Amino acid sequence: MTETLEHHFDETIAHERRIEPRDWVPDGYRKTMIRQIAQHAHSEIIGMQPEGNWITRAPSLRRKAILLAKVQDEAGHGMYLYSAAETLGADRAELTEMLISGRQKYSSIFNYPTLTFADVGVIGWLVDGAAICNQVPLCRSSYGPYARAMVRICKEESFHQRQGYELLMTMMRGTQAQRDMVQDATNRFWWPSLMMFGPPDASSPNTAQSMAWGIKRHTNDELRQRFVDMSVPQADKLGVSLPDPELRWNAERGHYDFGAVDWDEFTQVVKGNGPCNVQRVAHRRKAHEDGAWVREAAMAHATKAKQPAELER
Ligand SMILES: [Fe+2]
Ligand SMILES: [Fe+2]
Numbered sequence: 001m002t003e004t005l006e007h008h009f010d011e012t013i014a015h016e017r018r019i020e021p022r023d024w025v026p027d028g029y030r031k032t033m034i035r036q037i038a039q040h041a042h043s044e045i046i047g048m049q050p051e052g053n054w055i056t057r058a059p060s061l062r063r064k065a066i067l068l069a070k071v072q073d074e075a076g077h078g079m080y081l082y083s084a085a086e087t088l089g090a091d092r093a094e095l096t097e098m099l100i101s102g103r104q105k106y107s108s109i110f111n112y113p114t115l116t117f118a119d120v121g122v123i124g125w126l127v128d129g130a131a132i133c134n135q136v137p138l139c140r141s142s143y144g145p146y147a148r149a150m151v152r153i154c155k156e157e158s159f160h161q162r163q164g165y166e167l168l169m170t171m172m173r174g175t176q177a178q179r180d181m182v183q184d185a186t187n188r189f190w191w192p193s194l195m196m197f198g199p200p201d202a203s204s205p206n207t208a209q210s211m212a213w214g215i216k217r218h219t220n221d222e223l224r225q226r227f228v229d230m231s232v233p234q235a236d237k238l239g240v241s242l243p244d245p246e247l248r249w250n251a252e253r254g255h256y257d258f259g260a261v262d263w264d265e266f267t268q269v270v271k272g273n274g275p276c277n278v279q280r281v282a283h284r285r286k287a288h289e290d291g292a293w294v295r296e297a298a299m300a301h302a303t304k305a306k307q308p309a310e311l312e313r
Helices: 002-014 027-046 048-052 061-086 092-100 118-140 144-172 176-195 207-212 220-238 263-273 277-290 292-306 308-312
Strands: 248-250 255-257
Touching: 027 048, 027 061, 027 092, 027 144, 027 207, 027 277, 048 061, 048 118, 048 277, 061 092, 061 144, 092 277, 118 144, 118 176, 118 220, 144 176, 144 220, 176 220, 176 263, 220 255, 263 277, 277 292
Parallel strands: none
Antiparallel strands: 248 255
16 A cells, blocks of 8 residues: 555656645655745744834835835745645644744744844845745745745745845935945845855755755755855845955856855854844744734634534524
8 A cells, every 4th residue: 555655656756746735745755844844934934023123113104114014925924834834734833832942943044133224125135035046946846735835925035035125226326324234234144145045065964855855956055056146246236245255257167156154153053052043032932922812812713603503592
């Protein structure tokens, strides 16, 4: 029996068809997929914090409306993704518990602080830009519900990136102080953005299996290179420099060469020692605890709705 099921799974992957919730999958596939989707969902939710920090201090009503919409989009992304994880048998409450107890990770980028309003623009440009590089190939993920969620998410991420770039363009046309803010934010976010693609291929032991299962489509280094190639001309057009003296066009490779990422810093941030790790998780935990009454009320309502006859009596 298992043999037939396994055969069906292998065939589905081999023919680039989608795995759906009703299909049998190997335990390893289910675990890897749940972990990936959960970490992605957590990243969307925690990612609301650095930018949320600026909603009350946005410089105009227009910027506030844009930023609010963007941060709300991220909440929506988190919700789709938790739902996708549920189709694999994961329990949403348990995933949240894993996040606030530090047992499950989210993207290291959100452990950096947002010091000025230019950070809002640079996050849109570089962080959402890196997210797009990572996520566009996931629209072809072998797991159907995840792939379909990614189609909509990517459309919204591309709006996020453009709003960030437009904000930076506006600041670059402003005063010298504004241009300095953009350069400073770029300097702080460039390297952490490169870290968003994960460790180098040589030290990414799960990549091969994830690629064989169609969970991953390109290696970390391939995606990082794509991001660098895309960002250099954008930085030129904006008029900012990227903080890497080794960055230069390599005609032979047809790509930009770039300097070494500080993987010790990455390891420290992933381990929980980044500038904002403690604050981010504490804030999420508090929001979860403060929302307990909403969950209780929703549960009470759901129970009542199930027994309409009894209510009428
Ligand atoms: Fe998002
Ligand atoms: Fe986004």
